[in-house]
Amino acid sequence: DTAVSQTPxxxxxxxxxxxxxxxEQNLGHDTMYWYKQDSKKFLKIMFSYNNKELxxxxxxxxxxxxxxxxxxxxxxxxxxxELGDSAVYFCASSPIGSPGANVLTFGAxxxxxxx
Amino acid sequence: AQSVSQHNHHVIxxxxxxxxxxxxxxxxxxxxxxxxxxxxxxxxxLLLKYFSGDPLVKGIKGFEAEFIKSKFSFNLRKPSVQWSDxxxxxxxxxxxxxxxxxxxxxGTTLTVKP
Numbered sequence: 089d090t091a092v093s094q095t096p097x098x099x100x101x102x103x104x105x106x107x108x109x110x111x112e113q114n115l116g117h118d119t120m121y122w123y124k125q126d127s128k129k130f131l132k133i134m135f136s137y138n139n140k141e142l143x144x145x146x147x148x149x150x151x152x153x154x155x156x157x158x159x160x161x162x163x164x165x166x167x168x169x170e171l172g173d174s175a176v177y178f179c180a181s182s183p184i185g186s187p188g189a190n191v192l193t194f195g196a197x198x199x200x201x202x203x
Numbered sequence: 204a205q206s207v208s209q210h211n212h213h214v215i216x217x218x219x220x221x222x223x224x225x226x227x228x229x230x231x232x233x234x235x236x237x238x239x240x241x242x243x244x245x246x247x248x249l250l251l252k253y254f255s256g257d258p259l260v261k262g263i264k265g266f267e268a269e270f271i272k273s274k275f276s277f278n279l280r281k282p283s284v285q286w287s288d289x290x291x292x293x294x295x296x297x298x299x300x301x302x303x304x305x306x307x308x309x310g311t312t313l314t315v316k317p
Contacts, residue, residue: 121304129291131247131307144304178247190235190297192305194247 091115092195094179100201101169108165109198111179118184119143120162121192122154125176137162138184166200174202205230205296209308216284217316224279224311226268226294234296236277237305238268241291250292253277264288286317 092113101107113120121144122134136144137156151167166173179195210225228234238250251262258270268279277294294308 123307129241129310129312131293131310133304133306136304190305191237191249191252192239192247192295193249194239196246 090196092179092181092193094177094195094198096198097196098199098201100203102203103169103171105169106165106167107169107200108163109177109179109200110161110163111195112161113179113181113193113195114160115181115183115193117181117193118159119182120156120159121180121182122162122164123178123180123194125178125197127175131178135162135164169200169202171202174200176200205234205298205306207294207296207306207308209292209294209311211311212309213312213314215314215316218286219283220315222279222281222284222288222313224292224294224313226277226279226308228275228277228294228296228306230275230296230298232298234298236268236270237295237297238262238266238277238279239293239295239307241293241310243290247293250279284313284315286315289313289315 094111119138121136134148135154139159140156153165156162176197176199178197180192206229208227236253239247240250241247253260253270261267292311295305297305
């Protein structure tokens with residue numbers, strides 16, 4: 089069973105479109121994240137949710153809107169896609185409390201290409 | 204805010220060579236430290252972690268890392284690399300809080316030649 093699963097794995101779309109990426113974890117973790125990995129492999133956190141509550145919101149354009157319907161799911165919706173949004177988006181989760189707190193389990197990534 | 208610096212962007216080694224990848228961080232408080240690995244075409248996975256205690260930590264596949272607090276460093280080592288170690292390696296630091304966020308270094312691409 090995949091611990092953190094993301095769909096779709098690949099997404100090719102035109103500028104200006106709206107798209108969503110879904111993420112689900114079956115680890116029972118309380119915290120979920122979205123990270124963006126650019127073409128130079130640099131990983132940067134975008135959002136973090138703890139039990140459906142937004143706790144980290146980095147400087148991300150408001151075209152990006154995360155939604156967490158329950159603590160096992162964290163979706164990412166992107167409006168008005170731009171060329172610079174092309175990247176690999178990784179979902180991750182982690183437990184809270186020692187000893188595993190902050191150890192991230194990543195999904196396989198969703199490669200978004202904006203044409 | 205914390206930051207992480209990885210000194211080597213691309214390392215090329217022959218099989219059986221020894222490996223050391225540098226990682227330095229800047230953060231004034233207590234931190235959790237991590238190395239993650241991303242094999243070609245795969246997702247990131249945890250290689251090893253340091254929370255507290257013995258500053259020399261051992262991870263999977265023969266990797267180890269040493270936390271030197273005075274140098275704000277957490278270098279990754281392996282005595283003898285294999286071709287299958289070819290991957291991207293990321294150092295990460297997280298403030299020691301339950302709701303902390305992990306800040307990643309730029310990554311080091313390791314290529315091991317057979």
